[in-house]
Amino acid sequence: MSSSTGSIQHRQVCPQLRQVESKLKDLIAKHHTICVGLIDSENISPAVAAKLAATVEKCGAKAILVGGSTAIDQIELDAVVRQIKTAVTSPVILFPGNVTGVAPSADAIFFSSLMNSDNPYFITEAQALGALAIRKYNLEAIPMGYIIVGGGGAAGFIGRARGIPPNKPGLAVMYALAAQYFGMRFLYLEAGSGADGKVSIELITKVRHIYDGVLIIGGGIKAPEDAVAAAKAGANIIVIGTMLESEGFENTLRDICKSVSSQ
Numbered sequence: 001m002s003s004s005t006g007s008i009q010h011r012q013v014c015p016q017l018r019q020v021e022s023k024l025k026d027l028i029a030k031h032h033t034i035c036v037g038l039i040d041s042e043n044i045s046p047a048v049a050a051k052l053a054a055t056v057e058k059c060g061a062k063a064i065l066v067g068g069s070t071a072i073d074q075i076e077l078d079a080v081v082r083q084i085k086t087a088v089t090s091p092v093i094l095f096p097g098n099v100t101g102v103a104p105s106a107d108a109i110f111f112s113s114l115m116n117s118d119n120p121y122f123i124t125e126a127q128a129l130g131a132l133a134i135r136k137y138n139l140e141a142i143p144m145g146y147i148i149v150g151g152g153g154a155a156g157f158i159g160r161a162r163g164i165p166p167n168k169p170g171l172a173v174m175y176a177l178a179a180q181y182f183g184m185r186f187l188y189l190e191a192g193s194g195a196d197g198k199v200s201i202e203l204i205t206k207v208r209h210i211y212d213g214v215l216i217i218g219g220g221i222k223a224p225e226d227a228v229a230a231a232k233a234g235a236n237i238i239v240i241g242t243m244l245e246s247e248g249f250e251n252t253l254r255d256i257c258k259s260v261s262s263q
Helices: 004-011 019-031 046-058 074-085 125-136 153-158 169-181 201-210 224-233 250-261
Strands: 034-040 064-068 092-096 108-114 140-152 186-192 214-218 237-240
Touching: 019 034, 019 108, 019 140, 019 214, 034 046, 034 250, 046 064, 046 074, 064 074, 074 092, 108 125, 108 186, 140 153, 140 169, 153 186, 169 186, 169 201, 186 201, 201 214, 201 224, 224 237, 224 250, 237 250
Parallel strands: 034 064, 034 237, 064 092, 092 108, 108 140, 140 186, 186 214, 214 237
Antiparallel strands: none
């Protein structure tokens, strides 16, 4: 008779073997810094999302993130993801703000913990609630520490984050090191969607000095010089989100993608 452990193992879904993570790391090894586009799945049709994703990819982005701090409709989210996947060859990665951000059609998911939230729900509870769905859908889970800097926009508000003061990089270093010790291979420093400010170069530099994994920077990057400064400070991935909602973003995004990959 087989053991109960053996029975459980026999029923397990075989996860993807870090295919997306490996691709991102290969691109980083080649270019040092890459750009990715973040599409908010709220208030956008699947067709418009797909057209936007195709444009973002043509501008030089190496992956498409799909998510949103207030996304609540998983059926709409999955429709957006499925349509995007027909329009791009780059990985489509979920960037969820809650359990409702899990959809079966994506290539991978940033399995993130909002490290500096006041609410344990956003640190471990939402993750536990979503874990079985991720396993069921056979999504590649990429472990990521998520740290809000400053106000953090909607993500900071919804996630009840105690934002790291921009002039206190030592606090970000503590959280970054904790994420590393937890085994989180990716770390996202987030200034917030539509943020007026951005993650300071001093903060990026000090976190890069201590954190050994893939360092992602998002929020407030609006020009090539912003992206280049972040890349030189140690960012491996630059996330462009709010810019994609404005008319005529293509030239700026193309310049950003080209400028960081040439560093």
